[in-house]
Amino acid sequence: MIASMKNKLIVSCQAWPGTPFYGDPRMMRAMAESAQMAHAGGIRANGADDIREIKKTVSLPMIGIYKGLDKRGIRIITPDLESAKKLVDAGADIVAIDATLDARTDEQELLALIQAIRTDLGVPVMADISNVDDALRAVRCGADIVATTMAGYTSYTHKTEGPDLDLIGRLVQAVEVPVIGEGRFARPMEVHEAIRVRGAHSVVVGTSITAPWELTARFVRAI
Numbered sequence: 721m722i723a724s725m726k727n728k729l730i731v732s733c734q735a736w737p738g739t740p741f742y743g744d745p746r747m748m749r750a751m752a753e754s755a756q757m758a759h760a761g762g763i764r765a766n767g768a769d770d771i772r773e774i775k776k777t778v779s780l781p782m783i784g785i786y787k788g789l790d791k792r793g794i795r796i797i798t799p800d801l802e803s804a805k806k807l808v809d810a811g812a813d814i815v816a817i818d819a820t821l822d823a824r825t826d827e828q829e830l831l832a833l834i835q836a837i838r839t840d841l842g843v844p845v846m847a848d849i850s851n852v853d854d855a856l857r858a859v860r861c862g863a864d865i866v867a868t869t870m871a872g873y874t875s876y877t878h879k880t881e882g883p884d885l886d887l888i889g890r891l892v893q894a895v896e897v898p899v900i901g902e903g904r905f906a907r908p909m910e911v912h913e914a915i916r917v918r919g920a921h922s923v924v925v926g927t928s929i930t931a932p933w934e935l936t937a938r939f940v941r942a943i
């Protein structure tokens with residue numbers, strides 16, 4: 721499953737509250753079908769309803785996330801085993817979790833969650849990290865993939881204007897597991913650089929493919 725995504729584009733199909741696509745899983749199914757038509761190599765989707773709907777017509781590997789609250793009431797990607805199980809039951813082939821120090825300060829808790837997803841649910845874990853230290857900790861805990869999803873979104877990282885390509889290069893040197901680039905990819909050349917120059921296994925693009933209101937706003941801002 722992970723090997724099949726090598727050198728491929730993964731499209732993040734997520735509907736956000738307050739946008740026209742929210743509330744009807746068929747919307748994200750259409751996005752995922754569009755990605756499949758264009759020969760993307762995988763889908764990342766949020767929540768059991770969207771995953772179940774997308775799986776009806778899209779055969780690409782599915783990375784599932786659940787944007788929910790943890791027990792402190794903080795918004796976090798896939799807070800616990802229960803939310804991970806819902807994703808796998810709906811058809812997720814891989815579960816992504818927030819593996820940053822901000823979200824999971826206790827390494828033992830991170831270890832327990834990763835191990836439970838891998839052994840109890842039987843799927844690989846993609847660790848969404850923000851820097852090399854997060855990645856090393858996630859790999860120690862058994863993560864199968866690390867992704868730069870959270871770079872620039874933790875209290876201890878700086879948000880680069882585009883994707884954090886330097887971080888991708890450093891991760892490739894630092895860990896043995898596949899490194900996926902994710903976050904703020906806006907141009908095809910950035911995806912090319914991440915994979916062909918920096919050594920990323922694959923790249924996830926969300927906003928710049930599946931958020932037409934943001935794409936429209938970029939043109940409007942240019943006038």
Ligand SMILES: CC(=O)N[C@H](C=O)[C@@H](O)[C@H](O)[C@H](O)COP(=O)(O)O
Nearest residue numbers: 732869873903904905925926927928
């Ligand atoms: C930080 C966080 O919560 N990222 C989320 C993770 O699933 C999504 O909001 C992003 O859209 C996704 O990572 C893809 O990135 P971009 O939309 O920049 O291409």
